Amino acid sequence: MRIVVCVKLVPDATASRSFEPDHTVDRVSVDGLLSELDEYAVEEALRIRDAASEDGEVVAVTMGPQAAADAVRKSLQMGADSGVHVLDEAIAGSDAPATSLVLAATLRKLGADTGPVDLVVCGMASTDGTMGVVPAMLAERLGLPQLTYANQVTVDDSNGAYRVQVRRDSDLATETVEAAAPVVVSVTDQINEPRYPSFKGIMAAKKKPVQTWSLSDVGVDPAEVGLSAAWTAVVSAEARPPRSAGTVVTDEGDGGTRLAEYLVEKKFV
Amino acid sequence: MTTAPLDLFGVDGLLDDEERAIRDTVRRFGDHRLRPSVSEWFESGTVPARDLAKELGALGVLGMHLSGYGCAGTSVVAYGMACHELEAVDSGLRSLVSVQGSLAMFAIHRFGSQQHKQQWLPAMAAGEAIGCFGLTESDAGSDPGAMRMTARRDGSGDGADWVLDGSKLWSTNGTVADVAVVWARTDDGIRGFVVPTGTAGFTANEIGHKLSLRASVSAELVLDGVRLPADAALPGAHGLSGPLTCLNEARLGIVFGALGAGRDCLDTALAYAAEREVFGKPLSGYQLTQAKLADMTVALGSAMLLAVQLGRLKEQGALAPAQVSLGKLNSTRVALDIARECRTILGASGITSEYPVLRHANNLESVLTYEGTAEVHQLMIGQALTGLSAFR
Ligand SMILES: Cc1cc2nc3c(=O)[nH]c(=O)nc-3n(C[C@H](O)[C@H](O)[C@H](O)COP(=O)(O)OP(=O)(O)OC[C@H]3O[C@@H](n4cnc5c(N)ncnc54)[C@H](O)[C@@H]3O)c2cc1C
Numbered sequence: 001m002r003i004v005v006c007v008k009l010v011p012d013a014t015a016s017r018s019f020e021p022d023h024t025v026d027r028v029s030v031d032g033l034l035s036e037l038d039e040y041a042v043e044e045a046l047r048i049r050d051a052a053s054e055d056g057e058v059v060a061v062t063m064g065p066q067a068a069a070d071a072v073r074k075s076l077q078m079g080a081d082s083g084v085h086v087l088d089e090a091i092a093g094s095d096a097p098a099t100s101l102v103l104a105a106t107l108r109k110l111g112a113d114t115g116p117v118d119l120v121v122c123g124m125a126s127t128d129g130t131m132g133v134v135p136a137m138l139a140e141r142l143g144l145p146q147l148t149y150a151n152q153v154t155v156d157d158s159n160g161a162y163r164v165q166v167r168r169d170s171d172l173a174t175e176t177v178e179a180a181a182p183v184v185v186s187v188t189d190q191i192n193e194p195r196y197p198s199f200k201g202i203m204a205a206k207k208k209p210v211q212t213w214s215l216s217d218v219g220v221d222p223a224e225v226g227l228s229a230a231w232t233a234v235v236s237a238e239a240r241p242p243r244s245a246g247t248v249v250t251d252e253g254d255g256g257t258r259l260a261e262y263l264v265e266k267k268f269v
Numbered sequence: 270m271t272t273a274p275l276d277l278f279g280v281d282g283l284l285d286d287e288e289r290a291i292r293d294t295v296r297r298f299g300d301h302r303l304r305p306s307v308s309e310w311f312e313s314g315t316v317p318a319r320d321l322a323k324e325l326g327a328l329g330v331l332g333m334h335l336s337g338y339g340c341a342g343t344s345v346v347a348y349g350m351a352c353h354e355l356e357a358v359d360s361g362l363r364s365l366v367s368v369q370g371s372l373a374m375f376a377i378h379r380f381g382s383q384q385h386k387q388q389w390l391p392a393m394a395a396g397e398a399i400g401c402f403g404l405t406e407s408d409a410g411s412d413p414g415a416m417r418m419t420a421r422r423d424g425s426g427d428g429a430d431w432v433l434d435g436s437k438l439w440s441t442n443g444t445v446a447d448v449a450v451v452w453a454r455t456d457d458g459i460r461g462f463v464v465p466t467g468t469a470g471f472t473a474n475e476i477g478h479k480l481s482l483r484a485s486v487s488a489e490l491v492l493d494g495v496r497l498p499a500d501a502a503l504p505g506a507h508g509l510s511g512p513l514t515c516l517n518e519a520r521l522g523i524v525f526g527a528l529g530a531g532r533d534c535l536d537t538a539l540a541y542a543a544e545r546e547v548f549g550k551p552l553s554g555y556q557l558t559q560a561k562l563a564d565m566t567v568a569l570g571s572a573m574l575l576a577v578q579l580g581r582l583k584e585q586g587a588l589a590p591a592q593v594s595l596g597k598l599n600s601t602r603v604a605l606d607i608a609r610e611c612r613t614i615l616g617a618s619g620i621t622s623e624y625p626v627l628r629h630a631n632n633l634e635s636v637l638t639y640e641g642t643a644e645v646h647q648l649m650i651g652q653a654l655t656g657l658s659a660f661r
Binding site: 205 | 290294298333341
């Protein structure tokens with residue numbers, strides 16, 4: 001099975017994060033790491049590859065500035081077989097529609113260059129943007145079925161063709177949904193326990209092939225992506241003010257009343 | 270805006286991508302898997318060594334700087350950084366790894382027969398088999414040449430059995446080990462033996478009542494007429510240079526490792542001083558505190574630069590034993606000083622198990638002593654400088 005996993009480098013949430021003058025996230029001067037939610041996607045892709053009866057392949061795909069290649073490298077260290085990095089200055093500031101446009105074009109090129117892709121695995125959202133819409137948009141652009149928010153993925157290859165089944169757990173129901181490959185799947189953080197890259201994996205990653213493609217390589221017009229093409233614009237962005245100490249209500253027999261008054265005052269009730 | 274102590278020294282820039290990735294992986298493993306439990310292990314004096322060995326094996330830590338036989342084959346500095354991160358959690362956990370990888374596995378890798386290697390190394394790299402190293406005896410610590418344990422031949426010709434008698438003290442991992450590399454006196458001088466711990470006559474007794482390195486197993490090994498086949502002896506090791514070569518290997522891990530404990534203390538003290546208000550403002554804003562923090566940072570960073578330098582020398586095959594002594598002496602002393610100084614910054618909180626500082630300080634007392642005491646390393650350096658041996 002040929003699996004593509006889409007991965008994103010996000011600013012380290014434990015470091016201090018900042019915005020560029022144009023209100024986009026500063027992705028250059030901060031340390032980045034593979035989005036934690038994408039680690040589940042990489043892990044699931046590796047498990048599906050390794051559980052299959054035939055040899056398979058996992059290709060990690062990312063787009064973003066130079067440093068974004070680290071997301072691919074980390075995926076390779078975990079065990080992915082090869083990587084693609086779409087690197088182009090015009091990409092900076094791309095929103096979800098533009099991101100899905102570039103990824104879809106990248107997947108088409110991958111399919112054309114090296115054979116059909118059976119499964120695309122994404123995290124359920126990025127930990128920086130947290131939009132959670134790219135998997136759906138990607139499926140739409142590729143004209144593929146989408147099986148999103150999977151808590152479990154099973155692949156049945158018994159009849160010569162792949163059928164992919166996922167379990168989605170919501171508050172009200174558990175759904176089992178399936179589709180014939182190729183499909184786009186997004187996975188939640190409940191699906192597995194991502195592995196630590198083993199040292200052998202880290203050593204081997206250096207030797208795995210990574211291709212760097214520009215927008216023109218994947219056939220996307222730079223005018224269609226980037227900040228200027230974004231459907232929405234961030235007008236202002238400010239860091240959240242530090243939390244204030246809060247109000248302590250000392251119960252002198254009237255604690256309940258005063259709590260209720262507070263909630264009413266703040267329009268919670 | 271604050272800078273981490275080692276970032277001031279640009280230590281990151283001395284590592285390659287692979288070394289950084291390995292360090293980050295171990296740090297993460299430490300934060301998620303080890304840190305939440307370590308204080309409990311220390312307090313109860315028990316550590317799930319078998320489970321941890323398997324997890325560390327899966328990661329690739331065990332024997333990581335050795336090549337072949339399921340070992341990862343990383344650089345020396347990568348091994349050092351892994352030790353650094355493990356010891357930032359607890360010296361006992363780094364000890365488990367040092368003894369497994371640099372003492373037991375290294376002895377077999379360097380001095381063992383093909384059969385020893387094939388039988389033990391892959392399982393030890395995976396953490397499915399645990400090794401220990403028996404050199405020290407109750408009356409032979411700094412002077413291992415004074416050991417009493419004997420190995421005599423029983424039978425005729427080259428195929429004669431070996432029979433081992435005596436006891437070893439302070440063998441880390443001893444009671445959980447599947448295999449012990451044991452050094453004994455023979456008619457031809459000191460030899461090493463690969464002893465499966467299930468062999469008749471072998472017993473391991475845990476050493477209790479420790480106030481240091483409590484998250485590590487220490488044991489007495491008793492060998493009472495342990496009969497081994499002729500091929501149990503390590504063919505490549507003759508004389509004291511055998512075990513001493515192993516110790517030098519492990520010491521390099523300590524050079525980096527001890528500084529991990531020091532770093533963790535300093536990080537803890539920095540965070541504590543920033544939060545703790547005394548006389549109306551944060552402790553970190555006082556000159557006396559800053560002088561302490563600055564001095565500790567200078568000591569830690571300088572020691573780290575020496576560690577990386579020694580690691581690179583080793584990678585080039587140009588590291589002399591006296592140079593390892595420089596690092597072992599310096600790192601353990603620096604780390605212990607830092608731990609004690611940080612303890613003062615934490616005040617009374619510093620003596621609790623809620624913070625790692627006094628645990629590290631206690632552990633570092635062992636680290637200062639094992640693998641050659643501070644005094645032994647002073648004598649090694651002194652000998653290199655003067656040409657005179659002052660050991661006797
Ligand atoms: C927690 C722990 C784990 C250990 N794990 C292992 C293990 O896995 N395997 C193993 O074989 N051993 C192990 N050891 C033993 C350790 O290596 C010895 O304790 C160490 O070598 C010191 O020996 P000793 O304790 O007998 O002290 P001694 O050698 O008796 O030293 C006592 C003091 O005398 C000083 N001294 C000794 N010789 C001289 C001299 N010539 N001139 C001046 N001063 C001198 C020493 O520096 C020290 O201050 C471990 C020890 C500890 C504490």
